[in-house]
Amino acid sequence: MPTKQSPMTDSQQAAQSHKMYKKTRLNNGLTVATHQMPERASVSLGIWLRVGARYEKEDISGISHFLEHLLFKGTEKRSCEELKQSIEGIGGSLNGFTAQELTCYLARVPGKYLASALDVLGDMVLNANLAPQDIKTERKVILEEIRMYKDLPGDFVMEQLMKLLWPGQPLGRNISGEIKTIRGISREQLLAYKQGFYQPANIVVVACGDLKHRQVLEECKRCFYSSGKTQRNKFVPAGQRQTGPRLNFRVKDIKQTHLALGLYGLPRNDPARFILGLLHIILGANMSSRLFREVREERGLAYE
Known part of the structure; x- marks a missing residue:
């Protein structure tokens, strides 16, 4: 009769989980992590950068999110439409988002297009044009995005809560920025910010699907060829400055009251x-x- 297996201990489960993925750091500082899933017909790719709203100074609040928008507008060799068609034209999807501590660019494509998808993502991250006309257009888009969230009471109340919890520091600011800061961000500031943070040492490339780790490594060496800085940017600590309760009441012409309560x-x-x-x-x-x-x-x- 088959013997009954004992449940795995926490350490055994951790070891088993670690075997699920492989991770390598290249000479230029870029980190590559893969998870082989041979039963999948598609591959999912993520380009994760160690930069987000937490790293922004007050006068350029929202610049990480602004830059994320602009990377979809075109590169030196691909127009905005060509970027989208390179992924969506083969049945894939392309997206991105900005958070407090990171920015991410995502693609999902049929497995046989792994190399071309990595090439597109690498081109976006390293060679974005940041053309003046694109900046002008996207600035208007982001201003409308900010206004949209202020019209959504559930989002607005969380925005006010974060300002109460983290006053006078990046964590208390909107990821999208403010109307004033977005209007004031220049192309020169965008270029300098990208140059400072969009470096191989700040990038983690993650790939999951029916793939080989070495295959992804070779493609990353080709697509993310930049040497750049090999030191990661320093983590920005947050200060807990609250000495007592804080309240913020905002009046809006809506039918319901939205309440948010937070603590460290x-x-x-x-x-x-x-x-x-x-x-x-x-x-x-x-x-x-x-x-x-x-x-x-x-x-x-x-x-x-």
């Missing part, structure tokens, strides 16, 4: 963060949470 959490390397995560589930994460039961099921005060 734990560092991501603190072992107690798992306890905090469990507490989050108990108090408000799911339909069985205390907050959901009391506010919606018992009192019928809100939908969400």
Whole structure:
């Protein structure tokens, strides 16, 4: 009879998880990580950069997000339309986003187009034109994006909460920037910011699908050829400056009141963060949470 296997320990599970992916750092500082999934017909690619709103000075707030928009507008050898068609024309998808600590460019394509997709992403990241007319057009787009989020009460209330938690520092500012800062960012500032942060040492290329790690390495050596700086940019620490409760009430002509309550959490390397995560589930994460039961099921005060 087959013997019953014992459950894996935490250390065994960690080792098993580590075997799922391979990671290599190239001589120019670029990091490549792959996860082989032979059952998949497509490959997913992510170009992750260690730069986001956390690294911005106040007068250029929103520049990381501005730059992300512009990288889709064209390069020295591909127009905006050619960039999109290079991925979407073969049945793939192309996207990007900016966060507090990172910027990411994503593509998903049929597996046989892995090399060409990496070439497109590498071209975008290293050789973007940042043409004056594109900057002018995209500036207007981003200004409308900022106005859009201010019209969404759920987003607006979180924006105000972050300003309360992190006053006078990058984490308290909008990732998209403010109307004033976006209007003031120049092409020279965009070029300098890109030159400072879009370096191989700040880039992690991630690929998942039916692929070989060595194959991706060779393609990355070809597509991300830049030597650049081999030192990663320094992490910008946040200061907890709160000495007492803070309140912010904003009046908007809408039918419902939106409320956000926040407090400082734990560092991501603190072992107690798992306890905090469990507490989050108990108090408000799911339909069985205390907050959901009391506010919606018992009192019928809100939908969400």
